[in-house]
């Protein structure tokens with residue numbers, strides 16, 4: 148998000164309680180956090196940074212400043228993603244001068260189990276100890292391997308690693324955004340495979356699982372667990388694929404995520420309505436136009452990218468229905484959370500006319 152957009156939003160919504168940003172992103176883009184945090188603090192907002200992919204950053208100067216070092220009040224880290232804790236084990240780091248520990252614990256206890264999993268807690272402690280004692284050495288190795296891998300991938304001729312300037316849209320070019328070099332995004336458009344074919348090839352022939360892709364890129368993450376032999380295996384696979392010398396194929400861009408429409412009712416009110424089901428497709432297998440203008444009772448989120456296309460209380464448009472259908476028909480493995488299946492028929496849960504009448508519209512609240 149452009150810095151100016153953030154500054155403008157902070158200025159225009161001075162009554163907001165918190166600013167929440169992801170830093171760094173899955174593809175390694177890092178905001179220039181200090182001025183953004185300062186602007187939010189000047190308006191009395193707390194700053195919460197989602198550092199899911201950046202928990203290791205404190206332990207090597209190449210990755211600093213971390214969110215807390217930049218002044219954020221809270222940082223959430225998926226310790227299991229990029230360090231060595233068990234799956235689901237994560238941390239919330241607190242730097243808020245107004246932190247109310249009692250309130251925090253009460254709210255935490257409302258949402259958590261009364262049966263702690265001590266193996267997960269112990270794994271967090273092991274991950275902490277490892278990164279404190281060996282983090283610098285391990286991260287130096289990871290950085291070295293990332294540098295080598297970037298050069299190796301470019302040497303294949305068929306694949307190209309995207310640099311920061313390739314990744315940044317024009318409106319963000321002046322924002323002092325940086326790239327975490329351990330996240331490597333590769334342009335595959337000249338390799339002669341579609342992304343689906345390439346993912347299949349890497350998995351079936353080379354036993355390599357790709358985690359993130361777009362229609363013309365794949366993103367590789369190197370972590371403290373990456374070894375030279377793993378990097379060599381990947382390079383070897385890409386080199387073999389490149390040597391097949393296939394003619395580039397035409398790649399089809401996946402549909403753009405539709406923009407937010409209108410929030411008619413509070414999400415909580417809409418979610419707790421019983422609602423009614425309506426199919427996404429009509430009898431001719433076309434976009435069901437009866438959905439236009441209706442209000443969703445559920446949150447509908449395609450994974451990937453994991454960005455909600457509808458939230459409860461939001462108005463549905465033809466563009467949204469079209470997008471959801473294209474996701475369901477896509478060749479890629481996309482799960483669409485929130486869709487209700489009536490037998491084999493994908494449906495949305497909508498507010499009934501009577502329910503809409505019984506709720507207070509947001510613009511009247």
Ligand SMILES: Cc1ncc(COP(=O)(O)O)c(C=O)c1O
Pocket residue numbers: 169173197199200224225226235236237
């Ligand atoms: C940016 C971001 N934040 C948070 C999460 C969820 O984190 P966790 O797995 O620790 O619940 C993810 C998971 O992929 C993520 O990508």
